Every structure is written in C-alpha cells, then in structure tokens.
C-alpha cells in the first residue's frame with residue numbers, strides 16, 4: 001500500500017486551516033501603503049507588544065525583514081558578524097553585499113550558537129584597513145544547527161558585549177516561537193536585548209505568507225521606506241495579516257506537539273541501521289547523518305514509501321515537523337523509517 005504524502009521537507013508547506021481561512025475572509029482591510037489597513041496595524045502592534053519592542057513592520061518574507069534590518073543597521077563598507085550557517089549569509093542570495101554593500105565576518109559556533117568569546121576577537125579595531133563592525137546577527141532557532149535554541153541567558157551577555165562595543169544586535173527569529181516554547185523563555189524579555197527582530201508567520205505558525213520586523217519607532221520608520229524601495233509595500237495586506245493574527249492566537253502552544261513529533265522520529269531513526277548520528281532534537285527540526293552511501297539515496301528510498309524530506313549535505317538529511325503532520329501521520333512515518 002502506497003502511503004499518504006508525508007511532507008517533512010519544511011514547515012513552510014502548511015496550508016491555512018479552516019479557522020484561519022475564515023479569519024482571513026472576514027478581515028477589515030485598507031490600503032496599507034497609505035497606512036489605512038487596520039488588520040496589518042493590529043498584527044504589527046500585537047507582535048511589538050508581545051516582544052516589548054516599539055513598533056513592527058509586516059513584510060512578504062523573512063528574507064525581506066532580515067535584509068531590511070541589515071540595511072537599517074549598516075552603512076556600505078561596514079561588516080556584519082554572524083555564524084557561518086546563518087540564513088542571512090547562506091540563503092539570502094548574498095543580499096548583504098547586494099542591498100547593503102557590507103562584508104560579512106563568519107564565525108564557527110557550536111551548531112550555529114555564538115558566544116561573546118567567539119564574537120569579541122572578531123570585532124574590528126578602528127583602523128584605516130578594516131571595515132567597521134556594526135552589526136551582529138543571531139538566529140533562533142538555528143536552522144542548520146538542527147533547530148538548536150539560544151536561551152535568554154546566552155543572549156544577555158552577547159547583548160552586553162554589543163552594547164559596550166557599539167554594535168547593533170539583530171535576531172533572525174524565523175522560528176523564535178519554537179525557541180520560546182522549547183526554552184520557556186518569555187517573548188517580552190527579548191525587547192531589551194535586540195535592536196531588530198525578524199519573525200516568520202509562514203513557518204511553524206502556519207500562515208500562508210508573511211514576516212514581521214520589530215524595532216524602535218525610528219528604526220521601523222526607516223524600515224518602512226526601505227521596504228517600499230525593495231518593492232514590498234502591500235495594499236490590502238490585511239487579508240494576510242489576519243492569518244498571522246490567527247496563527248499567534250491559535251498555533252503557538254501547539255508547537256510543543258511538533259517538537260514531541262520530531263523527538264519521536266529521532267527515537268525511531270536511532271533504532272535503524274542507516275543512521276550514523278542524529279543532532280539532539282530541541283524543536284521541530286531533525287538533522288541526521290547517514291551511516292553509508294549518500295543521503296540522496298536514503299531520501300529517494302523514503303520518498304518511494306511516501307515520506308518526503310531533503311538532504312542538507314552529501315551525508316545529512318533534514319526532517320521538519322509542522323501542523324500539517326498529525327499523530328497518525330507521524331506514526332506512519334515511523335513505520336516507514338523502521339522498515340526502510
């Protein structure tokens with residue numbers, strides 16, 4: 001029997017639930033470029049309040065929120081410090097160079113997690129030869145680090161270092177709600193540590209489109225203008241913002257289920273012969289290394305049985321859990337894994 005399409009490729013594949021569609025259909029909208037969409041404004045305010053930041057800006061994608069933040073916080077010839085696995089560096093098409101004219105200093109954290117000890121020596125002295133170090137970007141959770149989380153205890157000393165050295169601190173929080181649910185940290189505590197926070201609504205939260213950038217009032221005023229220059233000013237975007245509001249009200253607590261599902265898959269994988277090692281699972285991302293042969297071969301075999309996932313290198317595979325995968329689908333995936 002051929003199984004259902006079990007889609008573990010990414011948490012971006014979710015489709016709006018019936019409740020979310022209803023919220024979208026009944027949204028009050030206006031022209032947001034004219035500042036007249038009350039649902040967009042409500043979403044921006046809701047997240048700003050939640051994270052104890054002054055203001056928010058709704059954008060079409062997480063790439064756009066990150067790149068706008070980087071443009072706000074740098075000048076051409078500046079340098080951005082981030083981990084070598086960072087989405088802003090690897091998966092945003094060299095946007096740091098293209099949009100901001102800045103260079104990048106790559107650090108090698110443990111599964112993408114940076115520390116003040118790693119960052120401090122890489123901050124340039126004032127010297128005619130050196131780019132000006134102006135921004136540190138953290139990612140929480142770390143996608144390429146197998147969904148590893150920063151805790152606030154780890155973020156606070158990085159903020160302290162940036163503060164005394166005069167660098168801005170931006171969070172690529174594409175999956176920050178997964179981190180909050182896993183660590184038990186409070187969203188409201190984030191506001192005092194970050195100058196910018198980028199949050200995806202279209203990942204684990206299950207909205208079809210959208211990310212929100214948070215920052216100070218001044219920063220968001222500047223960001224709004226940069227968004228327009230990037231072609232990201234949207235008109236009746238309240239239909240999409242309504243999905244985001246619905247997701248924040250209904251899909252945050254349930255992220256725990258995705259995390260439990262990812263852990264159950266890891267237990268199953270550990271019992272098979274084709275897995276060499278598994279990155280400890282903290283959230284909804286599971287990355288494992290294959291014991292022999294290529295990762296692509298295992299991906300093809302899994303796909304043949306209905307389990308869809310992707311490689312992350314020649315020898316590693318990523319599975320991502322999300323609200324489109326319920327318990328019975330996870331059980332089915334575990335059967336496929338155990339009998340591959």
Ligand SMILES: *Cc1c(COP(=O)(O)O)cnc(C)c1O
Nearest residue numbers: 061062063064087139143172174
């Ligand atoms: C998905 C993702 C983004 C943004 O991606 P978009 O597809 O542009 O919304 C940013 N950072 C990380 C870590 C991500 O996983």
